[in-house]
Amino acid sequence: MTPSRTVLVVGGGAAGNAVTILLRRAGHAVDLIEAKDDWNATAGSGITLQGNALRVLRELGVLEQVEASGSGFGSVGIVAPDGTVLHAQDDLRTGGDDLPSTVGMQRPRLQRILSEAVRASGASVRLGTTAEILGQDADGVRVRLSDGSEGRYDLVIAADGLGSATRAAIGVTVKPEPTGMAIWRVAAPRPAGVTRAELAYGGPAYIAGYCPTGDTTLYAFVVEASRDRASIPRASYADEMRRLASAYGGRWPEITEHITDPAKVNYTWFDRMLVEGSWHRGRVVLVGDAAHCCPPTLAQGAALSLEDAWVLAQLLTGPDAWDDALFQAYYERRIARVRPVVEASVQIGQWQLDGVRDADVPGLMTRTMTMLRELP
Template identity: 40%
Template sequence: MSADTQVRKVVIIGGGIAGGVLALGLRQRGVEVVLVDQRSELGGVGHGITLQGNALKAFDAVGLYDRLKERGFAFSHLRMKTPDGHVVAEMPTPPMGGPDLPGTMGAVRGDIADLIEEMLDEAGVDVRLGTTLTAIDDQGDSVRVTLADGTVETADLLVGADGIRSKVREMIGIDTKPQPVGMGIWRTVAKRPPEMDCSELYFGGPKYKAGYTPISEDLCYAFLLEENLDRSFIGEGPNGALLKERGQGYGGIWGQVRDSLADDAIVNYAWIEAICVDSPWHRGRTIIIGDAAHACPPLIAQGAAMCAEDAVILAEMLTSGDAVEDVLPAFMERRFPRVKMVLDNSLTLAEWEMHPETPGADPGRIMGETLGALVAPA
């Protein structure tokens, strides 16, 4: 790597999966990293998450998978069921992470956040909490970043990994906004019945879809998708009784999980939103990645995977010896088609689940084709 093109310092806004994995990937390659997050701590609570093999591969690249596997629940297939719990189809999960990793893993989101926080500290990342970005001054050969606490950092690159409502995206003049998909999702964490051994999806019931994923030896993550309810429902609170009421009409293990919920169980309800910023995601020496650039409905369980892949690939490319101005368009060329395919297929799937009478609607086929395509390395 020649001295004039070497990336020495990167400022990252956002310490979620995209920002955290990128910070780890860069530090492990000797780059100085300042990671900024407006929260007071990076670790966290949170419901469950389904991680496909390509997400695990990206986590493995920075050493996160070895820690997560001690806590998560690995499996290698997916079942589709009728509302009363009868199996319609069973699909093996393609080996998207390669032969040495499970096809899928369920995990607690808070565990991932806690592990990333722990690893950032060990790696020597300069983490600035409780502050945010207030100004970007692109100098051509560097970028000056001003934070709300008054500090100024000069770096080779600024990365916005600050989520679907990205401030960095807005500050660099990209006016794409997240759009509601038309579905809302209820999520909760419950005790895992012993017979639950993989993700299962219940189609054709009174709502759009119900399902769950085992996320540890003891716990599962259960969800229910229906129409967008009034905004007053949005948020998290002790709404177990409400989810039990809205989730009537499903049997099988889903019915058991629903009935096991306490009336005051913590439940999250959100409108599902999507965004896809057209290429390029960069302006000068600033780039957005992860949900800031492409947030997809969670119907193919690829959101975290796309974020983590962005991070690992950008870290590799920034430390390859090529100049930043060459890396960013090359990164777009490599990432955009894959991300766009996942996003388009997720939106098609959402449309079909909301309108199952659509001619040619076949959720199982599009899910299988998408996962099959993702076996190719990122």
């Protein structure tokens, strides 16, 4: 039996929550800290969970809640800017034939499901709390928390996202880089007849799309070339998104009339990042967006983060010692899977930025998604 260890998980997003649940199940003592007081309870509009994400959520024991809270579908529609359906493509079942192809759901709802599972696991949770690495040796890490307390842990898992302070603190200098694209997102009522994700290419934006997130809800998004965020007043977010979205037909007029509250519209740049060589320094290891990120052109960000947590937990609960060899095995197992997704996600966007009309987007997507059917 694996002896119980002490673990500090820094960050309560998808990766941090997942690894906490799995390590607690194995009997390890886990403290999870999250910088935000509300535990990201209202962050984001919608999320697309493909089969390989659902596979991990099943392992966490929350799949039934996810399916009940979201909206499953098995295809994506490609439409013209005026709403004419050009093609319907079946989604690959990247989690295996016994799982849905895709479930769309409200991102805050997913966060609540995972955070409730963390609480139920018996992990200690401290919100509004950050960590400072004081030092480490071959057996553990000394940490000071922002509440003034200090402790020593056998392992620190950095799941603190794209701007990870822990990543920088352990000397990993890689930072996210913008790709040149940006996305407007909003949650809205779901028009009758919307049964799947649909994407329009062209018009005033690169992509205008939407995805059902429940029986009565969806999230809609518009992708354009990135602008200086400082030049867009927060109060104008709804106006800006509505201006772009109003050029699209089909279901879009019903969606656009609900884009009225700037506080409910999110604007972010697309970033890319991939930490190469290793995802650990001593007894501090990176997971999720702290180690890699990519544009959502393949909708794989959350899935890759959940897979990181699953693979790391498998290794940490196995018979091997918690040493450099184990953490390097984690990196090598993940990098071979993550790198192609990051590169493909970036490439799809770059083809659009460059105006490449004969790019083999379907082929690249199919090759990448087929690879993801294999167990991570």
